[in-house]
Amino acid sequence: xxxxxxxxxxxxGFIFTFFSSFGQSFFLGLFxxxxxxxxxxxxxxxxxxxxSATLLSSFLLIWVGKKIDDVNIFKFAFFVxxxxxFSCFFFSKISSIIFLFIAIFLMRFSGQGMMxxxxxxxxxxxxxxxxxxxxxxxxxxxxTAEFILxxxxxxxxxxxxxxxxxxxxxxxxxxxxxxxxxxxIKKLNFESREETEKNESKTRDIKQWKRIEVLKxxxxxxxCLNMLAMPWIATGVFVYQSFIxxxxxxxxxxxxxxxxxxxxxxxxxxxxxxxxxxxxTSRKLLIFMNIPLLFSTLILIFLDxxxxxxxxxxxxxxxxxxxNVLGSSTWAEIYGxxxxxxxxxxxxxxxxxxxxxxxxxxxxxxxxxxxxxxxxLVSFIYISxxxxxxxxxxxxxxPQYL
Numbered sequence: 001x002x003x004x005x006x007x008x009x010x011x012x013g014f015i016f017t018f019f020s021s022f023g024q025s026f027f028l029g030l031f032x033x034x035x036x037x038x039x040x041x042x043x044x045x046x047x048x049x050x051x052s053a054t055l056l057s058s059f060l061l062i063w064v065g066k067k068i069d070d071v072n073i074f075k076f077a078f079f080v081x082x083x084x085x086f087s088c089f090f091f092s093k094i095s096s097i098i099f100l101f102i103a104i105f106l107m108r109f110s111g112q113g114m115m116x117x118x119x120x121x122x123x124x125x126x127x128x129x130x131x132x133x134x135x136x137x138x139x140x141x142x143x144t145a146e147f148i149l150x151x152x153x154x155x156x157x158x159x160x161x162x163x164x165x166x167x168x169x170x171x172x173x174x175x176x177x178x179x180x181x182x183x184x185i186k187k188l189n190f191e192s193r194e195e196t197e198k199n200e201s202k203t204r205d206i207k208q209w210k211r212i213e214v215l216k217x218x219x220x221x222x223x224c225l226n227m228l229a230m231p232w233i234a235t236g237v238f239v240y241q242s243f244i245x246x247x248x249x250x251x252x253x254x255x256x257x258x259x260x261x262x263x264x265x266x267x268x269x270x271x272x273x274x275x276x277x278x279x280x281t282s283r284k285l286l287i288f289m290n291i292p293l294l295f296s297t298l299i300l301i302f303l304d305x306x307x308x309x310x311x312x313x314x315x316x317x318x319x320x321x322x323x324n325v326l327g328s329s330t331w332a333e334i335y336g337x338x339x340x341x342x343x344x345x346x347x348x349x350x351x352x353x354x355x356x357x358x359x360x361x362x363x364x365x366x367x368x369x370x371x372x373x374x375x376x377l378v379s380f381i382y383i384s385x386x387x388x389x390x391x392x393x394x395x396x397x398x399p400q401y402l
Contacts, residue, residue, distance in 0.1 A: 005188070006134075009126050012184040013138030016077070016119035019177060021145035022088060022169060023111015025238050025355060028104070030153045034162040035094060045097075047239065047363050053101050054356035057109035058349040065117050065345025066211070069338075073122055074186050080118050081177035084110040085170050092166035108352060116142075117348045120328040122185070124344065125337045129278070131329050136274025139324040143267045207400040208338035211346060222393055223330065224350060225386040229290050230323040231351050232358030233297075233379050234316060239359050240366065244300070247372040250309045258309040262317035269321025282330040283397040287390055289326055293319035294383045300376035327351070334399050 021027050028050075036046055068076050087106035094100050119138055127134040156165050214220050237244065245255045276285055296315035299308050331343050365375050 006127070006130070008184040009122060009188065010134055010137050012077075012181065013119040013123045013134070014141035015177070015180055015184075016115050017139055017141035018145045019084065019141075019173060020111050020115035020119070021142055021149060022084070022173075023107040023109075023113070023115065024142070024145075025112075025235050026146055027149060027153070028107060029238060030150060030157075031162050034157065035100065038094065039097060039100060041097065041100075044363070044367075046100075047359055049097065049101050050104055050239075051356045051359040051363075053104035054108045054352060054359070057105050057113055058351075058353035058356065060109055061113045061117070061349040061352060062346055065114065065348060066342035068118065068121050068345070069341035073118075073188055074181060077118055077122075077181045077185065078178055080110065080114045081173060081181065084115060084177070085174040087111065088166050088170035088173060092163045092170070094163075112355075113348060113352050117344055120348075121341050121344045122188075124328050124332040124340050126188070131332065132277025132282070132325060133274040135277075135325045135328050136270045139270055140267065142324070143263065143270060146266075147263050205401045206336045208336035209334075209343070210339050211342040214335055214343055214346075219334070219393055219397060222386075222389045223286070223397075224347070226286065226290055226390050227323065227327055227330075227347065228350060228354040229379075229383050229386055230293060230319050232354035232361070233293065233383075234320060234358075235355040236358040236362035236375075237313075237316065240362050243366060244372055248300075248304050248309070250306055254306045254309050255313075258313040261310050262313040262320075265314050265317035266321045266324075269318045270324060271321075273322050273325045277325060277329055282326050282333050285322070286326055286330055286397070287387070287394055289322045290319055290383050290387055292316070292322075294380065294387065297376040297380040297383065301373045301380070334397060336399065 032046060036042070041049075083106075087103070087110045090099075090106055091103040094103050119141075120135065123134050123138050124131065153165065209217075241255060245251065250258075273285070292315040296312050296319070299312040299315065303311075327347070328344070331347060332340055335343055362375060365378065370378075
């Protein structure tokens with residue numbers, strides 16, 4: 001499916017999205033109770049620190065992320081791996097609320113932000129004809145981590161301290177990522193492209209938008225409204241899953257099994273969507289991205305039976321699989337790849353910001369006495385409006401040709 005250099009780029013993307021998991025909410029949440037016990041803080045305090053640190057990291061990502069357009073990709077990746085290793089080591093040294101804030105900021109910036117940004121930008125720049133399949137394979141790294149790491153960490157927490165786990169992660173990152181990056185992309189630069197005669201001339205003819213131009217395009221904001229629905233709603237579900245479980249009386253065993261359905265359907269959709277994007281383009285598939293997510297909110301509003309937990313998280317998994325690939329390929333299709341690094345830095349920052357927004361908004365609504373059904377209704381209204389807006393411009397999403 002992929003030739004020699006292309007395969008190396010794919011493996012690089014897979015590895016980087018896998019290791020981005022150390023800064024993702026699902027992974028950091030595994031240490032929630034251990035950290036709160038260490039610092040003697042409440043769920044609310046932890047949530048506030050988490051949201052504010054994530055918000056700060058999103059602002060920094062806008063500036064640092066665009067540098068990927070200006071430097072050699074290997075040098076950029078090497079810097080990101082060193083930052084991630086340091087961030088993991090610093091996380092092991094959390095001893096106060098201030099250290100907790102800095103540690104979460106570093107992990108969200110280096111892990112969720114820079115690692116995934118480096119992977120998807122590299123894939124988007126290099127591939128044209130096979131961009132959909134390449135991105136879906138790349139994001140399979142994160143899905144693999146979501147499937148493997150929770151069980152592994154729960155086991156490790158029974159035999160050692162959480163601090164030792166983070167030191168071990170730091171060493172693993174420092175030893176493995178620089179070497180793998182050297183082997184896979186040392187000779188790669190952003191002038192390197194996938195070999196495809198059919199798309200090469202077409203890619204040259206597409207207008208290459210600068211970030212300042214993108215910010216003046218109304219389509220960007222409509223697409224963003226749709227792109228950001230998945231991260232902020234999913235993060236709210238992950239962080240406040242105990243509230244949902246208690247409200248619906250599903251039980252922890254049911255919700256744990258439901259997350260397996262989420263992971264499986266996310267992976268299946270991830271792989272299928274890559275093929276569909278290469279056949280139909282991201283622009284045509286974008287309108288379908290949040291429809292499963294929309295139906296998931298209806299499940300929470302109207303159903304309470306344990307089976308609904310599987311349907312609820314399964315639908316979110318489908319939207320997640322679509323969003324991971326479409327969230328990278330769409331921008332390259334519409335705005336070109338010459339300045340995709342700075343554009344992706346902005347959209348990745350917005351994605352990180354939306355996770356902070358989701359955590360804060362869900363927490364605020366819950367503290368105000370909103371039921372899970374009422375919170376779901378708010379989500380339903382937002383998703384519906386964003387889909388309607390996108391539908392109104394569905395025929396205006398084509399790139400501009402020179």
